Amino acid sequence: MNAPAVTPDPLHLILGDEELLVERAVRTAFEAARLADSQADLTRVRVTDLTPPELAELVSPSLFAEGRVIVLEAAQEAGKEIADAVISYCAHPADGITLVVVHTGGGRSKVAKELPAALRKAGARVTECPKLTKPADRDAFVRNEVRAAGGKIDPEGVAALVEAVGSDLRELAAAASQLVADSAGKVNADAVRRYHRGRAEVTGFAVAEKAVIGDRAGAMEALRWAMQTGVAHVLVADALADAVRTVARVSAVGRADPFQLAGQLGMPPWKVKKAQGQARGWTEQGLAECMQVVAGLNADVKGAAADPDYALERAVLRIVAAHQQRGR
């Protein structure tokens, strides 16, 4: 993380909206400035609170040439005047001053949207901090965290940690460094389970995915977790309905290339592909029954049943039962 440099880059651009990563990038920039000048101080300002004269004052060199790090936060909300001021400063950065611009990459006005490109052109050092949406990225993040804390983690450990803590990076980072400290560097699934129990997030989709492949135990477990963590009944019911009808639709048209079917069915190709896998083992009869089950469930969770929890469990069990009647 630390990049020792005698002269820190005068311009930084931090792009993205993953809070933790942005925070770290700012700290890295600050630490780099501290290496050059141990007296350097940090000033944080929201762009919207700033006027061009104030910016000029902030970035003008001081009498005794102390180092200074200026962080402009929420640059995506910048107005035209301040954006122009920032860009014109970038052309002639002052000595000993580090300007860090934090930008989500979005922005409403045209000038705000073009600010990152202008900064890049001016030779700013760019740090990208996009939101981690893919599970693989999250796993990699956990591995890096553990490594940075001086430990090692195996793949099962990563899976267990993500399952138990959830997808919030701050929590994952905190849990990772704590685990490294607690388990003397080697983190595995057992170590994770010793300190973390339960699951942070179970979506209706997880329940539905297990139910339509006939995994009774898995589906029931996921359902109980989902209820426990407060997922709305309607969401689980909708996910179940969607999974069943997707499988039914895909299996109704027969086997074909997912990319061709995608256009015909109006679904993305990955969904078709997944449904084709799930459709294995289903009979037409079983799917027809399930369509009735999920339609009834939709009414049940909207007030027709006395106990929506029970209605959901029964529906899941009936879907699994319908899946397993293929032998007959």
Added chain:
Amino acid sequence: MTSATVAPTASGVWSVVVGQPGAVEVLSAAAEAAAAVVAGGEASPGAMTHAWLFTGPPGSGRSVAAKAFAAALQCTVTDDRPGCGECAGCRTALAGTHADVRVVVPEGLSISVAEMRALVQTAARRPTSGRWQVVIIEDADRLTEGAANALLKAVEEPPPRTVFLLCAPSDHPDDVSVTIRSRCRVIALRTPPASAIADVLVRRDGVAQAKAAWAASVCGGHVGRARRLATDPAAEQRREAVLRIPLGLRRAADVFTCADELVKTAEAEASEVNDTRNEAERQALETAMGAGGTGKGTASATRGAKGAMKDLERRQKSRSTRTQRDSLDLALVDLAGFYRDVLITATGAREVSLNHPDRAADVATAAASWSAESALRRLEAVLACREALEINVKPRIAIEAMITALHRG
């Protein structure tokens, strides 16, 4: 119109009430008594009362009958037969612009208690024209429990010159609460005969004789639907598409195409009906709340507009859901009629007229290939779907489940 049998009463405002001689007789007697009360004379006891409940199957003209009665009450030409259909009172009451006739037409899914409380207030006033203060509630079955209770007090003891006219599909407790029902006199309308419907189509809407006869025969006794079918080619096409479904379900994939078509048509119809209106309403509200104004104080004037906009959007959404459901319901009723026809044909009851006589060939094919049990199961799937839609099941899920059942039989 069966004008030969009810010639004396079916004139004036009563001519719009199709095929209901019995009801017209009672109502015109009541209107005569009411006119006598207004004139300060002695009315025949029991002929007029302060609260009426019009029941009857959809399309039998409950609200039309209520409006005709309101017009007769407001008729200013009082010879011995009120309801001339010519005077200012009759015309404005029928057009819905009479000052003493309030019509509540729920456009959303239900009638709220706030709406009813406001209505009770206006109902307590004396009529401006010195005749009757008339309150018509169409679709009284959409009153929420709270709204029904708010209305109850007023229906129980109305001011001397106030008349409540409620319309509902039936006087079953599911539709109208028993407490309200017990304070009203019920006018039960019957399904108008096809000949009467055809007659009114020809007479009032100028539809050609053959087309009118066809529309009257397939509308299931629904006057409004008959007119729609006779005058709107799109409605006719939609009906065709729906009635193709039962025999068109050959492969498993057809289930989803059919369901998709039904749901999309309903959505399209809802947006067609509502979109332009929503936009106009939004603009009118924005103008009313001071949008687009310049100068001092405009910012604070528009600040309060957010809440009102939200409110409007909520009402528009409710209306759109209702339109969608109504459109799906029409399709389901047509489908149910088809399966009923199949059952009837299978039993060989020749004297019973079919719901869709123009589809007799399809019906016969289906009756020959399906067992009576499977036709009944299909009919029940359609009816179950109607109920599911009523309790808020997502239309797509409900319709797909139904068509899957139709496919399997």
